[in-house]
Amino acid sequence: MTAWRPICVRSVRRQWVLLSPNLTTRFFFELLVGVHEALDQEGYTVILGTTFDRPEKQDALLSTMLEHRVGGVIMSPVPGCSAEMLERLRQWDIPVVLFARDELPAGQFDYIGIDNIAGGRMAVEHLLEGGHRRIAFIGGSPQSSVWKARRSGYSEALRAAGIEMDDTLLVPSATTRQGGRMAVKRLLQHPNPPTALFCYNDVVAFGAMLGLKEEGIVPGRDIAVVGFDNIQESALFQPPLTTVAAFPEKIGAYAAKQLHERMKGDASAPKRTILHPELVIRQSSGKREEKR
Known part of the structure; x- marks a missing residue:
């Protein structure tokens, strides 16, 4: 947004x-x-x-x-x-x-x-249930109230699971495909990269999945991806995007x-x-x- x-x-x-x-x-x-x-x-x-x-x-x-x-x-x-x-x-x-x-x-x-806090929390809880512990939050601007609320939900879910939040896994970006693509490229250089991505919105998630594919990484198999909004394209993307309906x-x-x-x-x-x-x-x- x-x-x-x-x-x-x-x-x-x-x-x-x-x-x-x-x-x-x-x-x-x-x-x-x-x-x-x-x-x-x-x-x-x-x-x-x-x-x-x-x-x-x-x-x-x-x-x-x-x-x-x-x-x-x-x-x-x-x-x-x-x-x-x-x-x-x-x-x-x-x-x-x-x-x-x-x-x-x-x-x-x-x-x-x-309810952006609840949305962020349920997205991360889903990834935690899938066995993920290194979960990044990518996209959006820290100056935005929406970003702050979704980050709160993200951190609440991690804290409830007994996982200390790693600030190096917070990667803001433009809320565009290119923003998501560049954010995930940055994360892939991390010495301990994430196994899952919670994306600020679906468009960022599309860009992140494109960036993963460029590196030979299969979204949904090698790295899990969750978006936010559930825009119409999310069901048509490959692979179809897990997302939070807004x-x-x-x-x-x-x-x-x-x-x-x-x-x-x-x-x-x-x-x-x-x-x-x-x-x-x-x-x-x-x-x-x-x-x-």
Whole structure:
């Protein structure tokens, strides 16, 4: 989940144009499908923008959306949002629903997301059950609230199994295939390399598996791999990817419905909706004893 996407909506009778869509990950594409399906039923039109995790781009996009007199905003904020931006959102006096990233103080706005701590924990527990003890966590940015939560789940599972966490097995990277590929290449140079990889998201996992194949290592047999999100491609990749389902379409639909309620006049306290993830087991996460 690299770039956040502010999705600004208002009820109009004429058509609006989808502005500069840049869906760099399948997760956000699937989430946008959920937003569209929910809002189309209510007669809203969606304007899309992306910041590439740059605060100045976020500020510029939100200002532009305000000039369009939008009725509400659905957004996943960039890491490290300033107090000034938080105050601007309050002053606009329009509904704001946050999704995916929980970067702003709790209780300020509605929030829809997945339990990333539980997701990270169940991914690592699955690998531990397969006999793995050297488990790396690769991909993502340590500045991101999502990365921090998934790392917490990772460390909790290791600690519960009596395994001391090895910081050299934490390899952040861009949340892209190339990021995953480079991260796994780095890990393969480790004097005591891992036998399993927990990847920040599915796209990183795809890159990691490609990197393993380039080195003659068979994912799922020689090194187990688990992703996060369960985007559609995860079932089609070779080998099919074991992953944690994060339900992006459902998050998008929930966020859109919550925005609709706010735009209709719901003035209740901000709501926090956390979906429980599910582990989807496929062929990429073979047991350690099966590889010898």
